[in-house]
Amino acid sequence: MTEADxxxxxxxxxxxxxxxxxxxxxNPFATVGHPVHGAAHVGRADQIRVxxxxxxxxxxxxxxxxxxxxxxxxxxxxxHLFMRPEVLAxxxxxxxxxxxxxxxxxxxxxxxxxxxxxxxxxxxRAPEQDRRITAAYERAVAPGMRWVEAxxxxxxxxxxxxxxxxxxxxxxxxxxxxxxxxxxxxxTFQALREFAYNLDWNIGLVTxxxxxLREIVDMADPDESTFAGIFRSVFLTCFDETxxxxxxxxxxxxxPDDLVRTTQRLAELSGGHPYLxxxxxxxxxxxxxxxxxxxxxxDRHVEPLxxxxxxxxxxxxxxxxxxxxxRALLEVVLGPQLxxxxxxxxxxxxxxxxVVRDGTYRAFSQxxxxxxxxxxxxxxxxxxxxxxxxxxxxxxxAGFTERYGEEWxxxxxxxxxxxxxxxxxxxxxxxxxxRAYGARASTRLLDxxxxxxxxxxxxxxxxxxxxxxGKDKAYWSERFSLLAKVRNPMVHNRMSVVTPVEQRxxxxxxxxxxxxxxxxxxx
Numbered sequence: 409m410t411e412a413d414x415x416x417x418x419x420x421x422x423x424x425x426x427x428x429x430x431x432x433x434x435n436p437f438a439t440v441g442h443p444v445h446g447a448a449h450v451g452r453a454d455q456i457r458v459x460x461x462x463x464x465x466x467x468x469x470x471x472x473x474x475x476x477x478x479x480x481x482x483x484x485x486x487x488h489l490f491m492r493p494e495v496l497a498x499x500x501x502x503x504x505x506x507x508x509x510x511x512x513x514x515x516x517x518x519x520x521x522x523x524x525x526x527x528x529x530x531x532x533r534a535p536e537q538d539r540r541i542t543a544a545y546e547r548a549v550a551p552g553m554r555w556v557e558a559x560x561x562x563x564x565x566x567x568x569x570x571x572x573x574x575x576x577x578x579x580x581x582x583x584x585x586x587x588x589x590x591x592x593x594x595x596t597f598q599a600l601r602e603f604a605y606n607l608d609w610n611i612g613l614v615t616x617x618x619x620x621l622r623e624i625v626d627m628a629d630p631d632e633s634t635f636a637g638i639f640r641s642v643f644l645t646c647f648d649e650t651x652x653x654x655x656x657x658x659x660x661x662x663x664p665d666d667l668v669r670t671t672q673r674l675a676e677l678s679g680g681h682p683y684l685x686x687x688x689x690x691x692x693x694x695x696x697x698x699x700x701x702x703x704x705x706x707d708r709h710v711e712p713l714x715x716x717x718x719x720x721x722x723x724x725x726x727x728x729x730x731x732x733x734x735r736a737l738l739e740v741v742l743g744p745q746l747x748x749x750x751x752x753x754x755x756x757x758x759x760x761x762x763v764v765r766d767g768t769y770r771a772f773s774q775x776x777x778x779x780x781x782x783x784x785x786x787x788x789x790x791x792x793x794x795x796x797x798x799x800x801x802x803x804x805x806a807g808f809t810e811r812y813g814e815e816w817x818x819x820x821x822x823x824x825x826x827x828x829x830x831x832x833x834x835x836x837x838x839x840x841x842x843r844a845y846g847a848r849a850s851t852r853l854l855d856x857x858x859x860x861x862x863x864x865x866x867x868x869x870x871x872x873x874x875x876x877x878g879k880d881k882a883y884w885s886e887r888f889s890l891l892a893k894v895r896n897p898m899v900h901n902r903m904s905v906v907t908p909v910e911q912r913x914x915x916x917x918x919x920x921x922x923x924x925x926x927x928x929x930x931x
Contacts, residue, residue: 434660434693435690435693435694436448436658436659436693437658437686437687437689437690437693438690438693438694440683440686440687440689440690441479441683443483443484443487444481444484444488445484445487445488445491445492446488446492446494448658449484449485449488450651450654450655450658451647451650451651451652451654451655451682452481452485452644452651455474455485455642455644456485456489458472458640458642459472459474459485459489459614459642460489462640463490463577463612463614464499464502464575464577464612468607468610469575469577469604469610469611469612469613470612470638470640471604471605471612471613471614471638471639471640472612472613472614472615472639472640472641472642473583473614473615473616473617473620473621473636473639473640473641473642474486474614474615474616474617474642474644475616475617475618475619475620475641475642475643475644475759476618476643476644476645476759476760477618477724477759477760477761478618478720478723478724478727479681479682479683479720480644480645480646480681480682480683480760481644481682481683482581482616482617482644483581483582483616485644486579486581486614486616487506487579490502490504490506490577490579490614491504491506491579499575501573501574501575502574502575502577503525503526503529503530503569503574503575503576503577504576504577504579505521505522505525505526505529505576505577505578505579506579506581507521507522507578507579507580507581508581508582509580509581509582509583509584509585509586509589510582510585510589512580512589513589514589514590514592514593514596515555515590515593515595515596515599515600516555516558518580519558519559519562519599520548520549520558522562522576522578522611523545523548523549523562523565523566524549526565526566526569526574526576527545530569530574540568541565541568541569541572544561544564544565544568545565547561547564547565548561548562548564548565559599562603563602563603563606563608563609566603566609566611567608567609569609570608570609570610575612576609576611576612577611577612577613577614578603578611578612578613578614579614579615579616580613580614580615580616581615581616582616582617583615583616583617583621583624584617584618584619584624586624586625586628587624587625587627587628588628590628590629591627591628591629594629594631596628596629597625597628597629597635598634598635600613600635601634601635601638604638605638613639615639618727619731620636620641621635621636621639621641622636643758643759643760644760645759645760645772646678646679646680646681646682646760646763646772646773647680647681647682647685648680649671649675649680651680651682652671652674652675652680652685653667653668653671655674655682655685655686655689656670656671656674656689656702658689659689659692659693659702662702666701666702666703667702669701669703670701670702670703670706673703673706673707674688674689674706676773676774677706677710677713677773677775678773678775679763679771679772679773679774679775679776680772680773681772681773683720684716684717684720684773687714687716687717688706688709688710688713688714689706691709691714692705692706692708692709695708695709711843712843712844712846713775713844717775718779718845721776721779725737725779725780725783728761733752733756735748736748736752736753736756737756737761737762737771737780738780738783738784740752740753740756740762740769741762741769741770741771741777741780742780742781742784753769756769757769760772775844778840778841778844778845779844779845781841782841782845782848782849782850793891793895793914793918795922796918796921796922796925797859797862799921799922799925800862800921800925801852801854801855801857801862803873803925803928804854804862804865804866804873805852805854807866807869807872807873808820808865808869808872810872811869811872817831817835817853820865820868824868826868827864827865827868830857830861830864830865831853833856834853834854834856834857834861835853835856837856838850838851838853838855838856841856858892858895859888859891859892859895860888860889860892862888863884863885863888863889863892866884867881867884867885878924887917887920887921890910890913890914890917891914891917891918893906893910894906894910894911894914
Protein backbone atom coordinates (compact mmCIF):
# COMPACT_ATOMS: atom_id res chain seq x y z
CA MET A 409 0.00 0.00 0.00
CA THR A 410 1.36 3.45 -0.93
CA GLU A 411 1.70 6.48 1.31
CA ALA A 412 -1.24 8.04 -0.54
CA ASP A 413 -3.33 4.97 0.21
CA UNK A 414 -2.48 5.26 3.90
CA UNK A 415 -3.85 8.81 3.86
CA UNK A 416 -7.19 7.85 2.34
CA UNK A 417 -10.22 6.90 4.41
CA UNK A 418 -12.34 3.86 3.63
CA UNK A 419 -14.88 6.05 1.85
CA UNK A 420 -12.26 7.40 -0.50
CA UNK A 421 -12.09 10.82 1.18
CA UNK A 422 -8.79 12.62 1.33
CA UNK A 423 -7.05 13.12 4.69
CA UNK A 424 -4.75 16.16 4.60
CA UNK A 425 -1.12 15.55 5.49
CA UNK A 426 0.63 17.82 7.95
CA UNK A 427 4.12 19.20 7.53
CA UNK A 428 6.11 21.10 4.96
CA UNK A 429 5.07 21.79 1.38
CA UNK A 430 5.64 18.61 -0.71
CA UNK A 431 7.47 18.61 -4.00
CA UNK A 432 4.28 17.56 -5.77
CA UNK A 433 1.02 18.31 -3.99
CA UNK A 434 -1.65 15.69 -3.56
CA ASN A 435 -4.84 16.78 -5.32
CA PRO A 436 -8.01 16.46 -3.23
CA PHE A 437 -9.84 18.44 -5.96
CA ALA A 438 -9.11 16.06 -8.84
CA THR A 439 -12.81 15.21 -9.25
CA VAL A 440 -14.01 18.81 -9.25
CA GLY A 441 -17.47 19.06 -10.81
CA HIS A 442 -18.71 15.85 -9.19
CA PRO A 443 -20.71 15.68 -5.93
CA VAL A 444 -18.55 15.70 -2.80
CA HIS A 445 -19.25 14.01 0.52
CA GLY A 446 -17.56 12.77 3.65
CA ALA A 447 -14.21 14.41 4.43
CA ALA A 448 -14.33 16.12 1.02
CA HIS A 449 -17.48 18.01 1.97
CA VAL A 450 -16.73 21.28 3.76
CA GLY A 451 -18.78 24.06 5.26
CA ARG A 452 -22.56 24.51 5.30
CA ALA A 453 -22.75 24.03 9.07
CA ASP A 454 -25.89 26.17 9.43
CA GLN A 455 -27.70 24.43 6.58
CA ILE A 456 -26.73 20.98 7.85
CA ARG A 457 -28.07 21.84 11.28
CA VAL A 458 -31.41 22.96 9.83
CA UNK A 459 -31.74 19.84 7.68
CA UNK A 460 -30.87 17.51 10.54
CA UNK A 461 -33.35 19.14 12.87
CA UNK A 462 -36.13 19.27 10.33
CA UNK A 463 -35.76 15.94 8.52
CA UNK A 464 -33.93 13.55 10.83
CA UNK A 465 -34.20 14.52 14.48
CA UNK A 466 -37.91 15.23 14.99
CA UNK A 467 -40.69 12.62 15.40
CA UNK A 468 -42.29 14.09 12.28
CA UNK A 469 -40.09 14.78 9.25
CA UNK A 470 -40.51 18.21 7.66
CA UNK A 471 -40.42 18.83 3.91
CA UNK A 472 -37.36 20.88 2.96
CA UNK A 473 -36.18 22.53 -0.27
CA UNK A 474 -32.46 23.08 -0.90
CA UNK A 475 -32.22 26.02 -3.32
CA UNK A 476 -29.28 27.69 -5.02
CA UNK A 477 -27.62 28.50 -8.33
CA UNK A 478 -25.95 25.77 -10.41
CA UNK A 479 -22.92 23.97 -8.94
CA UNK A 480 -23.24 25.67 -5.59
CA UNK A 481 -23.34 22.28 -3.79
CA UNK A 482 -27.04 21.37 -3.50
CA UNK A 483 -26.72 17.73 -4.54
CA UNK A 484 -23.49 17.36 -2.58
CA UNK A 485 -25.16 18.61 0.59
CA UNK A 486 -28.14 16.27 0.18
CA UNK A 487 -25.95 13.25 -0.57
CA HIS A 488 -23.54 14.05 2.27
CA LEU A 489 -26.34 14.35 4.81
CA PHE A 490 -28.64 11.50 3.79
CA MET A 491 -26.98 8.92 1.56
CA ARG A 492 -23.57 8.05 3.03
CA PRO A 493 -23.16 4.72 4.89
CA GLU A 494 -21.96 6.68 7.93
CA VAL A 495 -25.37 8.36 8.13
CA LEU A 496 -27.10 4.97 8.34
CA ALA A 497 -24.83 4.08 11.23
CA UNK A 498 -25.95 7.22 13.06
CA UNK A 499 -29.61 6.79 12.07
CA UNK A 500 -30.10 2.99 11.80
CA UNK A 501 -33.83 3.27 11.07
CA UNK A 502 -33.36 5.71 8.17
CA UNK A 503 -34.25 4.63 4.60
CA UNK A 504 -33.05 7.29 2.14
CA UNK A 505 -34.20 7.11 -1.48
CA UNK A 506 -32.43 9.19 -4.12
CA UNK A 507 -34.28 10.14 -7.28
CA UNK A 508 -33.34 12.43 -10.18
CA UNK A 509 -36.56 14.09 -11.33
CA UNK A 510 -35.16 14.77 -14.77
CA UNK A 511 -34.77 11.04 -15.47
CA UNK A 512 -37.33 9.62 -13.07
CA UNK A 513 -40.42 9.76 -15.30
CA UNK A 514 -43.92 10.75 -14.22
CA UNK A 515 -45.50 10.45 -10.79
CA UNK A 516 -46.51 6.82 -11.29
CA UNK A 517 -42.88 5.86 -11.98
CA UNK A 518 -41.72 7.98 -9.03
CA UNK A 519 -44.10 6.22 -6.67
CA UNK A 520 -43.26 2.75 -7.93
CA UNK A 521 -39.54 3.47 -7.64
CA UNK A 522 -40.09 4.75 -4.10
CA UNK A 523 -41.84 1.54 -3.08
CA UNK A 524 -39.25 -0.71 -4.71
CA UNK A 525 -36.28 1.11 -3.19
CA UNK A 526 -37.82 1.07 0.28
CA UNK A 527 -38.54 -2.64 -0.07
CA UNK A 528 -35.00 -3.33 -1.23
CA UNK A 529 -33.59 -1.45 1.77
CA UNK A 530 -35.83 -3.42 4.12
CA UNK A 531 -34.62 -6.64 2.51
CA UNK A 532 -30.99 -5.71 3.09
CA ARG A 533 -31.32 -4.46 6.65
CA ALA A 534 -34.29 -6.42 8.05
CA PRO A 535 -34.76 -9.53 5.86
CA GLU A 536 -37.50 -11.07 8.00
CA GLN A 537 -40.61 -9.07 7.13
CA ASP A 538 -44.08 -10.00 8.34
CA ARG A 539 -46.81 -11.13 5.98
CA ARG A 540 -48.82 -7.95 6.26
CA ILE A 541 -46.11 -5.59 4.99
CA THR A 542 -45.08 -8.13 2.35
CA ALA A 543 -48.64 -8.29 1.05
CA ALA A 544 -48.86 -4.47 1.06
CA TYR A 545 -45.69 -4.28 -1.02
CA GLU A 546 -46.99 -6.80 -3.55
CA ARG A 547 -50.26 -4.90 -3.92
CA ALA A 548 -48.41 -1.58 -4.36
CA VAL A 549 -46.31 -2.87 -7.26
CA ALA A 550 -48.97 -5.01 -8.92
CA PRO A 551 -49.12 -4.29 -12.66
CA GLY A 552 -52.09 -2.72 -14.42
CA MET A 553 -53.42 -0.59 -11.55
CA ARG A 554 -54.97 2.78 -12.11
CA TRP A 555 -53.11 5.70 -10.59
CA VAL A 556 -55.65 6.25 -7.79
CA GLU A 557 -55.34 2.60 -6.73
CA ALA A 558 -51.54 2.68 -6.91
CA UNK A 559 -51.49 5.80 -4.75
CA UNK A 560 -53.73 4.19 -2.11
CA UNK A 561 -51.72 0.98 -2.00
CA UNK A 562 -48.44 2.91 -1.78
CA UNK A 563 -49.74 4.94 1.14
CA UNK A 564 -50.74 1.75 2.95
CA UNK A 565 -47.30 0.23 2.37
CA UNK A 566 -45.56 3.38 3.66
CA UNK A 567 -47.91 3.50 6.65
CA UNK A 568 -46.83 0.01 7.68
CA UNK A 569 -43.18 0.90 7.15
CA UNK A 570 -43.55 3.92 9.43
CA UNK A 571 -45.42 1.95 12.11
CA UNK A 572 -42.49 -0.47 12.26
CA UNK A 573 -40.18 2.40 13.19
CA UNK A 574 -38.55 3.20 9.86
CA UNK A 575 -38.11 6.71 8.52
CA UNK A 576 -38.26 7.12 4.75
CA UNK A 577 -36.60 10.19 3.22
CA UNK A 578 -37.13 10.85 -0.48
CA UNK A 579 -34.51 13.16 -2.03
CA UNK A 580 -35.76 14.54 -5.34
CA UNK A 581 -32.70 15.95 -7.09
CA UNK A 582 -32.96 18.50 -9.95
CA UNK A 583 -36.53 19.31 -9.01
CA UNK A 584 -36.60 22.16 -11.54
CA UNK A 585 -37.38 19.46 -14.12
CA UNK A 586 -40.75 18.91 -12.40
CA UNK A 587 -42.12 21.90 -14.29
CA UNK A 588 -41.83 19.81 -17.46
CA UNK A 589 -42.02 16.22 -16.21
CA UNK A 590 -45.18 16.73 -14.12
CA UNK A 591 -46.94 19.28 -16.34
CA UNK A 592 -49.09 16.70 -18.11
CA UNK A 593 -50.12 14.98 -14.86
CA UNK A 594 -52.52 17.13 -12.82
CA UNK A 595 -52.53 16.25 -9.15
CA THR A 596 -48.87 15.23 -9.00
CA PHE A 597 -47.85 17.89 -6.52
CA GLN A 598 -50.87 17.17 -4.35
CA ALA A 599 -49.87 13.49 -4.27
CA LEU A 600 -46.32 14.35 -3.22
CA ARG A 601 -47.67 16.74 -0.61
CA GLU A 602 -49.86 13.99 0.80
CA PHE A 603 -46.92 11.58 1.08
CA ALA A 604 -44.98 14.14 3.10
CA TYR A 605 -47.77 15.82 5.08
CA ASN A 606 -49.96 12.96 6.27
CA LEU A 607 -48.73 11.73 9.66
CA ASP A 608 -49.78 8.13 8.95
CA TRP A 609 -46.87 7.65 6.53
CA ASN A 610 -44.96 11.00 6.66
CA ILE A 611 -41.97 10.53 4.41
CA GLY A 612 -39.26 13.18 4.65
CA LEU A 613 -39.41 15.00 1.31
CA VAL A 614 -36.24 16.89 0.29
CA THR A 615 -35.86 18.70 -3.05
CA UNK A 616 -32.87 20.37 -4.71
CA UNK A 617 -33.52 23.09 -7.26
CA UNK A 618 -32.30 26.37 -8.72
CA UNK A 619 -35.74 27.95 -8.48
CA UNK A 620 -38.04 28.35 -5.54
CA LEU A 621 -40.78 25.72 -5.38
CA ARG A 622 -43.62 28.18 -5.94
CA GLU A 623 -42.15 29.12 -9.29
CA ILE A 624 -41.69 25.48 -10.31
CA VAL A 625 -45.24 24.59 -9.38
CA ASP A 626 -46.68 27.66 -11.11
CA MET A 627 -44.92 26.66 -14.33
CA ALA A 628 -46.27 23.11 -14.18
CA ASP A 629 -49.67 23.29 -12.48
CA PRO A 630 -50.79 26.68 -11.13
CA ASP A 631 -53.74 25.10 -9.31
CA GLU A 632 -51.40 23.23 -6.94
CA SER A 633 -50.82 26.28 -4.78
CA THR A 634 -50.55 24.45 -1.44
CA PHE A 635 -47.55 22.24 -2.28
CA ALA A 636 -44.80 24.74 -1.48
CA GLY A 637 -46.52 25.76 1.76
CA ILE A 638 -45.29 22.70 3.68
CA PHE A 639 -41.62 23.28 2.81
CA ARG A 640 -38.89 25.22 4.50
CA SER A 641 -36.41 26.64 2.02
CA VAL A 642 -32.68 26.32 2.72
CA PHE A 643 -30.66 28.61 0.45
CA LEU A 644 -27.08 27.88 -0.56
CA THR A 645 -24.86 30.79 -1.56
CA CYS A 646 -21.12 31.24 -1.97
CA PHE A 647 -18.81 30.23 0.87
CA ASP A 648 -18.07 32.76 3.55
CA GLU A 649 -14.53 33.21 4.86
CA THR A 650 -14.82 30.35 7.35
CA UNK A 651 -16.04 27.81 4.81
CA UNK A 652 -13.56 28.96 2.16
CA UNK A 653 -10.74 28.61 4.70
CA UNK A 654 -11.87 25.07 5.38
CA UNK A 655 -11.79 24.34 1.64
CA UNK A 656 -8.23 25.65 1.29
CA UNK A 657 -7.14 23.71 4.35
CA UNK A 658 -7.71 20.49 2.42
CA UNK A 659 -4.51 21.21 0.49
CA UNK A 660 -1.40 19.60 1.98
CA UNK A 661 1.09 21.56 4.00
CA UNK A 662 -0.36 25.08 4.03
CA UNK A 663 1.08 27.15 6.87
CA PRO A 664 -1.20 29.59 8.73
CA ASP A 665 -0.02 32.78 6.99
CA ASP A 666 -0.23 31.16 3.56
CA LEU A 667 -3.70 29.85 4.44
CA VAL A 668 -4.94 33.35 5.21
CA ARG A 669 -3.45 34.91 2.07
CA THR A 670 -4.68 32.08 -0.16
CA THR A 671 -8.20 32.29 1.24
CA GLN A 672 -8.30 36.04 0.65
CA ARG A 673 -6.97 35.68 -2.89
CA LEU A 674 -9.39 32.86 -3.66
CA ALA A 675 -12.28 34.98 -2.36
CA GLU A 676 -11.25 37.80 -4.74
CA LEU A 677 -11.03 35.48 -7.74
CA SER A 678 -14.06 33.25 -7.20
CA GLY A 679 -16.28 35.24 -4.85
CA GLY A 680 -16.28 32.16 -2.62
CA HIS A 681 -18.15 30.05 -5.18
CA PRO A 682 -17.23 26.48 -4.14
CA TYR A 683 -17.07 25.10 -7.69
CA LEU A 684 -14.99 27.95 -9.11
CA UNK A 685 -12.71 27.95 -6.08
CA UNK A 686 -12.23 24.19 -6.44
CA UNK A 687 -11.42 24.60 -10.15
CA UNK A 688 -8.54 26.90 -9.22
CA UNK A 689 -7.32 24.65 -6.43
CA UNK A 690 -7.44 21.68 -8.80
CA UNK A 691 -5.16 23.55 -11.21
CA UNK A 692 -2.71 24.35 -8.44
CA UNK A 693 -2.63 20.87 -6.96
CA UNK A 694 -2.34 19.10 -10.31
CA UNK A 695 0.55 21.27 -11.51
CA UNK A 696 3.96 19.59 -11.32
CA UNK A 697 5.72 22.66 -9.98
CA UNK A 698 8.55 23.39 -7.59
CA UNK A 699 7.57 23.90 -3.93
CA UNK A 700 6.25 27.40 -3.27
CA UNK A 701 3.60 29.06 -1.10
CA UNK A 702 0.10 28.17 -2.19
CA UNK A 703 -0.91 31.77 -2.84
CA UNK A 704 1.98 32.15 -5.29
CA UNK A 705 1.07 28.89 -7.00
CA UNK A 706 -2.51 30.13 -7.24
CA ASP A 707 -1.49 33.36 -8.95
CA ARG A 708 0.21 31.36 -11.69
CA HIS A 709 -3.23 30.15 -12.85
CA VAL A 710 -5.26 33.36 -12.91
CA GLU A 711 -4.14 35.17 -16.07
CA PRO A 712 -6.26 34.15 -17.73
CA LEU A 713 -8.62 32.36 -15.36
CA UNK A 714 -9.47 28.76 -16.33
CA UNK A 715 -12.01 28.41 -19.12
CA UNK A 716 -14.43 26.82 -16.66
CA UNK A 717 -15.12 30.31 -15.28
CA UNK A 718 -16.45 31.61 -18.60
CA UNK A 719 -18.30 28.35 -19.25
CA UNK A 720 -19.99 28.63 -15.88
CA UNK A 721 -20.93 32.29 -16.39
CA UNK A 722 -22.33 31.49 -19.83
CA UNK A 723 -24.43 28.61 -18.52
CA UNK A 724 -25.64 30.62 -15.53
CA UNK A 725 -26.68 33.67 -17.55
CA UNK A 726 -28.30 31.39 -20.13
CA UNK A 727 -30.48 29.89 -17.40
CA UNK A 728 -31.31 33.32 -16.03
CA UNK A 729 -32.20 34.57 -19.49
CA UNK A 730 -34.51 31.57 -20.04
CA UNK A 731 -36.18 32.35 -16.70
CA UNK A 732 -36.57 36.03 -17.52
CA UNK A 733 -34.21 37.05 -14.70
CA UNK A 734 -31.13 38.18 -16.57
CA ARG A 735 -32.45 41.68 -17.15
CA ALA A 736 -33.18 42.09 -13.44
CA LEU A 737 -29.64 40.99 -12.58
CA LEU A 738 -28.10 43.36 -15.12
CA GLU A 739 -30.17 46.29 -13.93
CA VAL A 740 -29.37 45.63 -10.26
CA VAL A 741 -25.60 45.39 -10.67
CA LEU A 742 -25.06 47.63 -13.71
CA GLY A 743 -28.06 49.91 -13.96
CA PRO A 744 -30.05 51.76 -14.88
CA GLN A 745 -32.92 50.46 -12.74
CA LEU A 746 -35.79 50.78 -15.18
CA UNK A 747 -38.01 47.77 -14.55
CA UNK A 748 -36.29 45.93 -11.69
CA UNK A 749 -37.87 46.22 -8.23
CA UNK A 750 -36.45 46.04 -4.69
CA UNK A 751 -38.10 42.61 -4.39
CA UNK A 752 -36.13 41.42 -7.42
CA UNK A 753 -32.92 42.56 -5.76
CA UNK A 754 -33.80 40.73 -2.55
CA UNK A 755 -34.45 37.50 -4.45
CA UNK A 756 -31.10 37.76 -6.25
CA UNK A 757 -29.42 38.47 -2.92
CA UNK A 758 -31.11 35.49 -1.27
CA UNK A 759 -30.00 33.26 -4.13
CA UNK A 760 -26.41 34.38 -3.76
CA UNK A 761 -26.08 35.86 -7.24
CA UNK A 762 -25.39 39.31 -5.81
CA VAL A 763 -23.84 40.59 -2.60
CA VAL A 764 -23.76 43.94 -0.85
CA ARG A 765 -20.35 45.63 -0.86
CA ASP A 766 -19.79 49.17 0.36
CA GLY A 767 -23.52 49.76 0.44
CA THR A 768 -24.13 48.75 -3.18
CA TYR A 769 -25.24 45.60 -4.95
CA ARG A 770 -22.50 43.77 -6.82
CA ALA A 771 -22.21 40.40 -8.57
CA PHE A 772 -20.91 37.63 -6.30
CA SER A 773 -17.37 38.13 -7.66
CA GLN A 774 -15.53 40.92 -9.44
CA UNK A 775 -14.84 38.64 -12.40
CA UNK A 776 -18.55 37.86 -12.77
CA UNK A 777 -19.27 41.59 -12.46
CA UNK A 778 -16.97 42.24 -15.41
CA UNK A 779 -18.59 39.42 -17.38
CA UNK A 780 -22.02 40.97 -16.80
CA UNK A 781 -20.69 44.31 -17.97
CA UNK A 782 -19.57 42.62 -21.17
CA UNK A 783 -22.84 40.87 -21.96
CA UNK A 784 -24.89 43.82 -20.74
CA UNK A 785 -23.29 45.90 -23.44
CA UNK A 786 -23.97 43.18 -26.02
CA UNK A 787 -27.55 42.50 -24.99
CA UNK A 788 -28.51 46.18 -24.98
CA UNK A 789 -30.44 46.02 -21.68
CA UNK A 790 -29.35 49.44 -20.47
CA UNK A 791 -32.08 51.19 -22.40
CA UNK A 792 -32.35 54.97 -22.23
CA UNK A 793 -28.98 56.00 -20.81
CA UNK A 794 -26.95 53.26 -22.51
CA UNK A 795 -28.48 54.23 -25.85
CA UNK A 796 -27.46 57.85 -25.28
CA UNK A 797 -24.00 56.95 -23.97
CA UNK A 798 -23.35 54.63 -26.91
CA UNK A 799 -24.29 57.26 -29.47
CA UNK A 800 -22.19 59.96 -27.78
CA UNK A 801 -19.24 57.58 -27.87
CA UNK A 802 -19.82 57.03 -31.59
CA UNK A 803 -19.92 60.79 -32.14
CA UNK A 804 -16.62 61.31 -30.27
CA UNK A 805 -14.91 58.43 -32.04
CA ALA A 806 -16.06 59.63 -35.46
CA GLY A 807 -14.88 63.19 -34.76
CA PHE A 808 -11.41 62.16 -33.63
CA THR A 809 -11.02 59.57 -36.39
CA GLU A 810 -11.88 62.14 -39.02
CA ARG A 811 -9.37 64.62 -37.55
CA TYR A 812 -6.48 62.28 -36.61
CA GLY A 813 -7.13 58.95 -38.29
CA GLU A 814 -7.35 55.47 -36.78
CA GLU A 815 -4.47 56.16 -34.36
CA TRP A 816 -6.29 59.09 -32.83
CA UNK A 817 -5.56 58.14 -29.16
CA UNK A 818 -1.81 58.59 -29.73
CA UNK A 819 -2.34 61.86 -31.53
CA UNK A 820 -4.66 63.06 -28.78
CA UNK A 821 -2.02 62.38 -26.13
CA UNK A 822 0.44 64.47 -28.08
CA UNK A 823 -1.97 67.34 -28.72
CA UNK A 824 -3.70 67.33 -25.31
CA UNK A 825 -1.36 65.84 -22.63
CA UNK A 826 -3.95 66.50 -19.90
CA UNK A 827 -6.14 63.77 -21.44
CA UNK A 828 -3.44 61.11 -21.16
CA UNK A 829 -4.64 59.93 -17.74
CA UNK A 830 -8.19 59.43 -19.04
CA UNK A 831 -6.97 57.47 -22.06
CA UNK A 832 -4.60 55.39 -19.91
CA UNK A 833 -7.43 54.45 -17.57
CA UNK A 834 -9.60 53.35 -20.50
CA UNK A 835 -6.77 51.29 -21.97
CA UNK A 836 -6.17 49.58 -18.63
CA UNK A 837 -9.85 48.61 -18.36
CA UNK A 838 -9.87 47.41 -21.95
CA UNK A 839 -6.76 45.28 -21.40
CA UNK A 840 -8.27 43.72 -18.28
CA UNK A 841 -11.43 42.75 -20.15
CA UNK A 842 -9.37 41.38 -23.03
CA ARG A 843 -7.34 39.18 -20.66
CA ALA A 844 -10.51 37.86 -19.08
CA TYR A 845 -12.70 37.32 -22.14
CA GLY A 846 -10.47 37.24 -25.19
CA ALA A 847 -12.29 37.70 -28.47
CA ARG A 848 -15.57 38.52 -26.70
CA ALA A 849 -14.09 41.65 -25.12
CA SER A 850 -14.69 45.10 -26.55
CA THR A 851 -11.80 46.60 -28.52
CA ARG A 852 -13.33 50.11 -28.60
CA LEU A 853 -11.44 52.37 -26.25
CA LEU A 854 -14.43 54.65 -25.68
CA ASP A 855 -16.56 51.75 -24.38
CA UNK A 856 -14.65 52.26 -21.12
CA UNK A 857 -15.42 55.95 -20.67
CA UNK A 858 -17.80 57.62 -18.23
CA UNK A 859 -19.99 60.70 -18.85
CA UNK A 860 -17.43 63.17 -17.56
CA UNK A 861 -14.70 61.52 -19.66
CA UNK A 862 -16.81 62.03 -22.78
CA UNK A 863 -17.42 65.68 -21.92
CA UNK A 864 -13.71 66.33 -21.30
CA UNK A 865 -12.84 64.73 -24.64
CA UNK A 866 -15.36 66.86 -26.53
CA UNK A 867 -14.48 70.02 -24.60
CA UNK A 868 -10.83 69.57 -25.59
CA UNK A 869 -11.78 70.02 -29.27
CA UNK A 870 -14.45 72.67 -29.44
CA UNK A 871 -13.50 73.23 -33.06
CA UNK A 872 -14.75 69.68 -33.86
CA UNK A 873 -17.66 69.12 -31.53
CA UNK A 874 -18.87 72.65 -30.88
CA UNK A 875 -19.87 72.97 -34.52
CA UNK A 876 -21.82 69.74 -34.26
CA UNK A 877 -23.66 70.07 -30.98
CA GLY A 878 -23.95 73.84 -30.65
CA LYS A 879 -24.31 75.76 -27.36
CA ASP A 880 -21.33 76.75 -25.25
CA LYS A 881 -19.06 74.79 -22.93
CA ALA A 882 -20.90 75.84 -19.75
CA TYR A 883 -24.21 74.59 -21.19
CA TRP A 884 -22.93 71.08 -21.85
CA SER A 885 -20.81 71.02 -18.70
CA GLU A 886 -23.97 71.45 -16.63
CA ARG A 887 -25.69 68.59 -18.46
CA PHE A 888 -22.82 66.13 -18.36
CA SER A 889 -22.17 66.92 -14.69
CA LEU A 890 -25.72 65.95 -13.84
CA LEU A 891 -25.55 62.85 -16.06
CA ALA A 892 -22.38 61.80 -14.23
CA LYS A 893 -23.93 62.56 -10.84
CA VAL A 894 -27.01 60.41 -11.49
CA ARG A 895 -25.35 57.60 -13.45
CA ASN A 896 -23.24 56.18 -10.60
CA PRO A 897 -26.06 55.90 -8.04
CA MET A 898 -28.27 54.49 -10.79
CA VAL A 899 -25.68 51.83 -11.66
CA HIS A 900 -25.22 50.84 -8.02
CA ASN A 901 -28.90 50.83 -7.05
CA ARG A 902 -28.60 53.85 -4.77
CA MET A 903 -31.13 56.15 -6.38
CA SER A 904 -32.29 57.23 -2.91
CA VAL A 905 -29.41 59.74 -2.88
CA VAL A 906 -30.69 61.35 -6.10
CA THR A 907 -33.46 63.92 -5.69
CA PRO A 908 -36.69 63.65 -7.72
CA VAL A 909 -35.72 66.85 -9.53
CA GLU A 910 -32.36 65.40 -10.53
CA GLN A 911 -34.03 62.21 -11.72
CA ARG A 912 -36.43 64.20 -13.90
CA UNK A 913 -33.64 66.36 -15.30
CA UNK A 914 -31.62 63.24 -16.07
CA UNK A 915 -34.45 62.04 -18.29
CA UNK A 916 -34.83 65.47 -19.90
CA UNK A 917 -31.12 65.68 -20.70
CA UNK A 918 -31.10 62.15 -22.13
CA UNK A 919 -33.99 63.06 -24.42
CA UNK A 920 -32.27 66.30 -25.42
CA UNK A 921 -29.12 64.44 -26.39
CA UNK A 922 -31.07 61.80 -28.31
CA UNK A 923 -32.93 64.50 -30.27
CA UNK A 924 -29.65 66.19 -31.09
CA UNK A 925 -27.99 62.95 -32.15
CA UNK A 926 -31.00 62.06 -34.30
CA UNK A 927 -30.75 65.43 -36.08
CA UNK A 928 -27.03 64.91 -36.67
CA UNK A 929 -27.71 61.45 -38.08
CA UNK A 930 -30.30 62.89 -40.46
CA UNK A 931 -27.75 65.40 -41.73
